[in-house]
Amino acid sequence: MIIAERKPINEILDMVSDDEKILLLGCRGCVSVCSTGGEREVEILASLIKLGMKKQGKSVEIIEGTLVRQCDREYIDSIDQWKGQYDAILSMACGVGVNFIANFRPSTKVYPAVNTSFFGGSPEQGVWTEQCAGCGDCILHLTGGLCPVARCAKSLMNGPCGGSVNGRCEINPDVECIWQSIYDRLGRTGNADAMQKIAPIRDWSTAGHGGPRKVLRDDLTV
Amino acid sequence: MVFTPDIQAFCCHYTSQQTIAEGKEGLKEDGMPENVTLNRVVCTGKLQISTLLKAFENGADGVYVAGCPTDTCHNIKGSQRAAKRVAAIKKALSELGVEPERIEMFHLERGFHPEFIEVARKMNQRITDLGPCPLKGETK
Numbered sequence: 495m496i497i498a499e500r501k502p503i504n505e506i507l508d509m510v511s512d513d514e515k516i517l518l519l520g521c522r523g524c525v526s527v528c529s530t531g532g533e534r535e536v537e538i539l540a541s542l543i544k545l546g547m548k549k550q551g552k553s554v555e556i557i558e559g560t561l562v563r564q565c566d567r568e569y570i571d572s573i574d575q576w577k578g579q580y581d582a583i584l585s586m587a588c589g590v591g592v593n594f595i596a597n598f599r600p601s602t603k604v605y606p607a608v609n610t611s612f613f614g615g616s617p618e619q620g621v622w623t624e625q626c627a628g629c630g631d632c633i634l635h636l637t638g639g640l641c642p643v644a645r646c647a648k649s650l651m652n653g654p655c656g657g658s659v660n661g662r663c664e665i666n667p668d669v670e671c672i673w674q675s676i677y678d679r680l681g682r683t684g685n686a687d688a689m690q691k692i693a694p695i696r697d698w699s700t701a702g703h704g705g706p707r708k709v710l711r712d713d714l715t716v
Numbered sequence: 717m718v719f720t721p722d723i724q725a726f727c728c729h730y731t732s733q734q735t736i737a738e739g740k741e742g743l744k745e746d747g748m749p750e751n752v753t754l755n756r757v758v759c760t761g762k763l764q765i766s767t768l769l770k771a772f773e774n775g776a777d778g779v780y781v782a783g784c785p786t787d788t789c790h791n792i793k794g795s796q797r798a799a800k801r802v803a804a805i806k807k808a809l810s811e812l813g814v815e816p817e818r819i820e821m822f823h824l825e826r827g828f829h830p831e832f833i834e835v836a837r838k839m840n841q842r843i844t845d846l847g848p849c850p851l852k853g854e855t856k
Contacts, residue, residue: 503811534766541769546812548853 495524495615496588497622498531498608500539507546509605510554510584516543517580518607519573519595520560521587528622530608531586533560539586539607564591570598613644630700630707636688638679643701645672651693653677721777721843723752725836726768728760728783730790734828746833749840759783761794765801768819769808772851778843779805780820782835795823814850817842 500506510516518540526532540556547554557576561569564587573583573595582603585592589610596604612624627644633651634641643649647665650673657664658671680686700707727736735743736756744750757763760783771779781802783795799821806816820842822835 503808534764537764537766538769541766541773542808542812545769545772545851549812549814549850551853 495527495613496590497528497611497614497624498525498588499611500530500535500586500608501606503542503546506539506584506605506607507543507550510543510582511550511552513554513581513603515555515557515580515582517557517559517573517576517583518543519564519583519585519587519591520558521564521585521591522560523563523565523587525587525608526560528616531588536560536586539584543584561587564588564594567594567598570594573599627701629698630702631697633693636691636693637676638683638685638688640672640676640679642672642676645670651696653689719844719847720751721840721848722775723749723778723780723836723839723843724755724771724774724776725752725839726755726757726760726763726771726779726781727832728790728794729756729758730784730826731760731782731824732756732832733826735832738828743833746830748833748836752836752840759789759791759794760798761789761791761796763798763801765804768801768805772818772849775849775852777846777849777852778818778820778839780822780835780839782822782824782832785823785825795821799823812851815846818846818849 518536520526520531520533520536522532529535536558540558543556544554557579559576561572563569564585582605583595584605584607585595586607588608589606592604592606595602613626613628614622614624616622624644626641627649629643642651647663647669648655654671654673655664658674659667661671661674663669663671677686677689680688732754736754738746760781763781768779768781781798783798784790786796786799789795802819802821805819809816809818820839824831824835
């Protein structure tokens, strides 16, 4: 899922300082699962904004809402239920949601309440780690299911850099050397020979280096 | 002008059980400040961050949570969860430029004990010294 973190409250207060009526819009998708932008977090942020504004001697009206998702047009259209009731939308969705509101509501002011961090998972409650870079050309079948693009600090494709110590990355001992883990895993699964294969020079155009990406599924379009 | 703070206390069923059984008058005789409002919850782990923030929205000058000792919570980790949420609000108050000590977590033994009154008096003194909460939009 997409992992996000709420922006510092003062940054958010600066964004909305000129607006008297705000639609604070959560998302029940990824940001809800990672406890950043779901209904509960909308309630918390609404309180913090009201308290922060009050401290500055201002008043603000906040409408709290949460969409099923902010990354599908059909749900974006449901924003119309609050039509005319707000000056700006403060979205607690990932950057996709903010962009979608901007795309489909061209005259509506929209601000991001969260920083979109990465594609990751939760190994334990309250912890999220990056697992995938969304590079568009998956090679996990060659690396034991562990991604060197996302999880190697240098995104190396042909083994470790030589800076790792005891299986830990040289940039930070809290980070595992993913190439050490790939090597260990390949060995455990009887595929150690895969380490000998040389990965060709990679075409990064699928990773966004060729501009914004698009997926078109002709079988789904009508 | 004398400032009497509005203090909202959120206490778990077990921490406050016998103390509350004394009734308002009994608590007053024990020295409980009258401006401390007790809000009993089944477990402090049930308290949401938004509930505690609402107390400030509703005009509280100080808020505290009294839950079980961390290692003997009736619901295992309830008071630990509450302490984490209180810590999150302390951080948010700091971000807003408000004294984080306006909210506090106390871990108390169950049943009747003088500490229940002591923490109320301690918070009352602390918040009286701090003055009105800036989040009320009023000047000191």
